Amino acid sequence: MGTKKLYDDHPYETEFEAKVLTITSSGEEKGWNVVLDQTLFFPEEGGQTPDRGSLVIGGITYEVEDVSIQDGIITHQIRSEQAKEPEGETAKGRILWSHRYSNMQNHTGEHIFSGLVHAAKGYDNVGFHLSDHIVTMDYNGVLTEEEIQAFTAKANEVIAANLPVICAYPADEELAKMEYRSKKEVEGAVRIVTISGVDCCACCAPHVRTTAEVGLLMVVGSQNYKGGTRLSILCGQRAVEDYRKKHAMLSLVGRQLSTNWENIFQTVDKLKSERDNFKYRSAQLSAKLLEIEAKELSGERDVCLFTDCNDRNVLQRVVNKMKEEHSGISVIFSRKESDGAEEYTYVASSLTKDCRLFSEKLKKIFQAKGGGKSEMVQGSVVASKETLENCVKNLNIL
Numbered sequence: 244m245g246t247k248k249l250y251d252d253h254p255y256e257t258e259f260e261a262k263v264l265t266i267t268s269s270g271e272e273k274g275w276n277v278v279l280d281q282t283l284f285f286p287e288e289g290g291q292t293p294d295r296g297s298l299v300i301g302g303i304t305y306e307v308e309d310v311s312i313q314d315g316i317i318t319h320q321i322r323s324e325q326a327k328e329p330e331g332e333t334a335k336g337r338i339l340w341s342h343r344y345s346n347m348q349n350h351t352g353e354h355i356f357s358g359l360v361h362a363a364k365g366y367d368n369v370g371f372h373l374s375d376h377i378v379t380m381d382y383n384g385v386l387t388e389e390e391i392q393a394f395t396a397k398a399n400e401v402i403a404a405n406l407p408v409i410c411a412y413p414a415d416e417e418l419a420k421m422e423y424r425s426k427k428e429v430e431g432a433v434r435i436v437t438i439s440g441v442d443c444c445a446c447c448a449p450h451v452r453t454t455a456e457v458g459l460l461m462v463v464g465s466q467n468y469k470g471g472t473r474l475s476i477l478c479g480q481r482a483v484e485d486y487r488k489k490h491a492m493l494s495l496v497g498r499q500l501s502t503n504w505e506n507i508f509q510t511v512d513k514l515k516s517e518r519d520n521f522k523y524r525s526a527q528l529s530a531k532l533l534e535i536e537a538k539e540l541s542g543e544r545d546v547c548l549f550t551d552c553n554d555r556n557v558l559q560r561v562v563n564k565m566k567e568e569h570s571g572i573s574v575i576f577s578r579k580e581s582d583g584a585e586e587y588t589y590v591a592s593s594l595t596k597d598c599r600l601f602s603e604k605l606k607k608i609f610q611a612k613g614g615g616k617s618e619m620v621q622g623s624v625v626a627s628k629e630t631l632e633n634c635v636k637n638l639n640i641l
């Protein structure tokens with residue numbers, strides 16, 4: 244016989260007493276598996292994470308680290324220095340209510356949303372996962388952004404309607420006549436969770452009593468997934484907390500931009516186009532500056548310039564002018580836009596020397612990339628301005 248699931252009939256209770264049936268090693272260091280005759284701990288099952296809480300056995304309190312179910316037997320994992328043998332003793336259990344209630348709110352929220360999607364589109368949630376932070380649902384059909392928004396609004400109407408959420412084990416003949424959603428073939432007695440007019444689904448998890456307790460349902464992510472749509476939702480306190488954080492962030496950004504949150508998008512859009520204009524102007528100025536610097540370079544053999552200009556045509560034009568004035572290799576290093584190490588693209592040209600030797604040298608010293616022809620090479624290199632300057636100064640390619 245399996246463990247009696249107290250959470251089935253008493254999802255709002257947090258404390259219970261049970262008889263310890265067995266305590267055996269879990270195989271992990273100091274790990275023990277505790278089996279009781281009954282429990283309030285919901286195990287990891289049907290895509291939902293297990294309850295958290297503690298067990299008191301023989302006067303000692305143990306944190307319950309995991310709860311699993313196999314063949315109807317629920318196992319609580321605890322950690323202890325030594326094996327106790329209190330079998331037959333009474334254990335006192337306490338589940339962490341905030342965690343349980345959050346799971347109940349989010350799970351009922353999923354039923355509401357999936358029930359609405361199933362009724363309107365015929366899609367099933369084929370990959371449900373309820374973690375401690377987020378709920379993901381994988382629908383076997385595509386939902387557009389407009390549909391997602393419409394289902395979200397409808398789900399929140401169902402929540403506000405305060406409909407009863409009924410969990411029951413119907414008799415076989417009654418069950419045979421029922422139409423209900425089911426993720427897989429359920430063995431043994433089938434528990435059906437019904438929200439009248441919204442959803443009917445086979446489910447083993449604890450739920451809230453009425454839809455109003457879900458509080459709020461928000462879709463916070465959507466992506467194409469295996470030919471369908473994967474959605475992430477938050478319900479209850481999780482949704483409220485998410486709203487609070489996002490509101491605080493929007494207010495902060497609004498303050499930075501001296502606007503209210505409704506105008507943030509337009510303000511950022513304007514700033515982006517201003518930035519693009521500045522970038523364009525700056526690139527033009529960099530190109531002009533580069534040409535001036537190239538003219539002013541003293542007549543050494545091997546010469547190099549550093550620039551922010553990254554217009555390939557400008558770089559090639561200037562380096563071609565430089566090689567007319569200098570007998571060795573002429574190089575321009577153009578700073579790349581990157582957050583990390585100093586990185587440059589380079590272009591080198593010469594009338595008399597083999598530029599490939601320069602490229603090889605950069606590869607050898609800095610593991611640079613690139614190559615080309617004898618008269619011109621291009622590539623990229625990660626190194627500081629100073630070391631690159633020294634490298635060109637001491638080039639001596641004959």
Ligand SMILES: [Zn+2]
Pocket residue numbers: 350354444445446447448
């Ligand atoms: Zn369910």
